[in-house]
Amino acid sequence: MVTRRPSSAQYKKTSRQMRRATLGTHVARVPSPFPSARKDFSNPRRTRKAERGEIHQVLPNTSTRETRRDYANRMSQQAFIERAIASGRRRKIALFTVLAIAALAIAGIAAGFVFVSGINARMQISDAALTSALADAPEEGAIYTLLSASFDDGDSGSGPDVALLVRTNPDQASASIAVIPGNVRTKLSDGETHRLGDAQSVGGDAEVVTAVEELSGVQVSHYVKTDASSFVSLVNALGGIQVDVPETANDPDAGSSAIASGPQLLNGEQALYFCRANDFASLAEQQRGANDALVAQALFERFVGMGKMTFYMNMDECAGLVRSDLDLKGAFALLSSLRDIAPGSIMVGAMPTYTSEINGVSYQVPIADEWSAMMERMQQGQALQQDKQDLLSSVDPASFSITVNNGGGVEGAALDASELLKNAGFNVTEVGNAAQAVYDSTLVVYQKEDDEAKAEALVATLGTGRAVYDAINYSFETDILVVVGKDWQNILDARGSTASTGDSSNSTDQSYDTGTSQTNLSSDAS
Known part of the structure; x- marks a missing residue:
């Protein structure tokens, strides 16, 4: 076998490779006076360092036989790609996180929208006639x-059994409630005379609003309604309401239980009984109205102190138990504007009425x-009624004379009423019977305008009746x-039921709103 001798070019190439692959200290080369066709370094700075024997980086020989420049470019490109991949991965993770948070936020907003929409659907009354009947709420x-x-x-x-006209003024932090009985006489859109309670069946919610506006002379901006079963559930859902019961309620027609006077925590069934009860020792309709107003104040106190989230969660359970023209947001905004109103400062008054019977309907x-x-x-924004004690303190009960006559045919009524007045310090000089027993209600008649306060004080003490100025149709010698009318029988019955519960209070020591006393004026009486 013949072995070829390496050529001169191969020797030189091998020599260069050996030198390049050798580590250590090198003696600086003497620059060749002849120009070289190839540069070892493209960077002059690296060239100078190499000539001084400083080697900072030695690139290994590779199987690809690539040059130093190509190898450096390839390594730099690989690092860039790795950095780019890592950077892209981080961007993807950040983008995914942002998208996940956004998706959760959107889902939360959608869930909240569905939650609120569900409450509104159960709570809000969608009735174009009602919307038309209601006036726009003033900004101030x-x-x-x-x-x-x-x-x-x-x-x-079909209702209402009672209507409460509520005036609120957030700017003055004041509120007042006028109680309108459900059996008040009014004329509805069909042109016929009805009880207010018939309005719902005649023309729906809009008819109720219009009838109250006609009675009161004010424009109603918002409407809220409930019924018996919903009212019970509402009170129970709130954990009961705290009410200071002014007089023992013991009315068999209202239910089977009784509620003693004094502070009471009422559940739904008890609150309904309290609102229904109408058998009181005096001023039955007014006392019932006052009780309804107390319940309304207690509910107001429970709702107005709630924060937004608490209110929304409570309304999730209570929506449908009360219906309104307001949606959830509007209801919360209205209640929030009333937070400065103290429940104890709410002024209450009942519509002054007398009983009349038309075609067999009372x-x-x-x-x-007075109304x-x-x-x-x-x-x-003033107090709706004069306090009983203010009325009594404004007159001297012994300074004028009184005649008491039985005008309703209730046995012992005149004597009972006279004893009540005497015990209160009034000067009763005559007791007897009226010429006719035709009076449905008790009348307190005065013939001098200056005696009006005295007559009102008597009405307040009796707990029923109405003060009447008449200098022509009645003849009597006293002031x-x-x-005493047929309504006195209600007082006797209520007093008996109160005594049966063990309550020692009587009609002379109760505190009533008396600026609007109930009276029964017979259509046959003058």
Whole structure:
């Protein structure tokens, strides 16, 4: 076998490779005076360092036989790719996180929207006629809201059994409630005379609003209603309501239980019974209205102190138990604007009425002048009624003489009423019978305008009746004449049921709103 001798070029190439692959200290080369066709380093700075014997990086020989430049470019490119991949991965993770958070936020917003929409669907009344009947709420000043409740207490019509006209003024932190009985006489859109309780069946919610506006002379901006079963569930859902019961309620027609006077935590069934009860020692309709107002105040106190989240969660359970023109947001905004109103400062008054019977139907008829004066005070933000104690303290009970006559045919009524007045310090000089027993209600008649305060003080003490100025149709020798009507039987019955519960209180020491006393004026009496 013949072995070829390496050529001179191969020797030189091998020599160069050996030198390049050798580590250590090198003696600086003497630059060749002849120009070289190839540069070892493209960077002059690296070339100078190499000539001084400084070697900072030695690139290994590779199987690809690539040059130093190509190898450096390839390594630099690989690092860039790895960095780019890592950077891209980080960007993807960040983008995924942002998208996940956004998706959760969108899902939360969607869930909240569905939650609120569900409450609104159960709570809000969608009725174009009602919307048309309601007035726009003013941006400033007083707002009137109508609370309508049907307690299924046996009256004709589908409700309301009671209507509460509520005036609120957030700017003045004041509120007042005018109680309108469900059996008040009014004329509805069919042109016929009805009880207010018939309005729902005649024309729906819009008819109720319009009827109350006609009675009161104010424009209603919001409407809220409930019925007996919903009312019970509402009170129970709130854990009961705290009410200071002014007089023992013991009315068999309202239910099978009784509620003692004093502070009480009422559950739903008890609260319904309390609102239905109408068998009181005096001023039965007014006392029932006052009780309804107390319940409304207690509910107001429970709702107005809630934060937004608490309110929304409570309304999830309570929506459908109360219906309103307001949606959830509007209801919370209205209640929030009333937070500065202390429940104990809410002024309450009952519509002044007397009982009248038409075609066999018993109505409560508004006493026009007193009701008009009461609504005027309400619109001015004043107290709706004069306190009983203020009335009594304004007169000297022994300074004028009184005649008491039985005008309703109730046995012993005149004697009972006279004893009540004497015990209160009044000067009763005559007791007897009226010429006719035709008086449905008790009248307190005065013939001098200056005696009006005295007559009102008597009405307040009796707990029923109505003060009447008449200098022509009645003849009597004393300063004031009291004609005891058939309504006194209600007082005797209520007093008996109160005594049976062990409550020692009587009609002379109860605190009532007496600026609007119930009276029964027979259509046959002058």
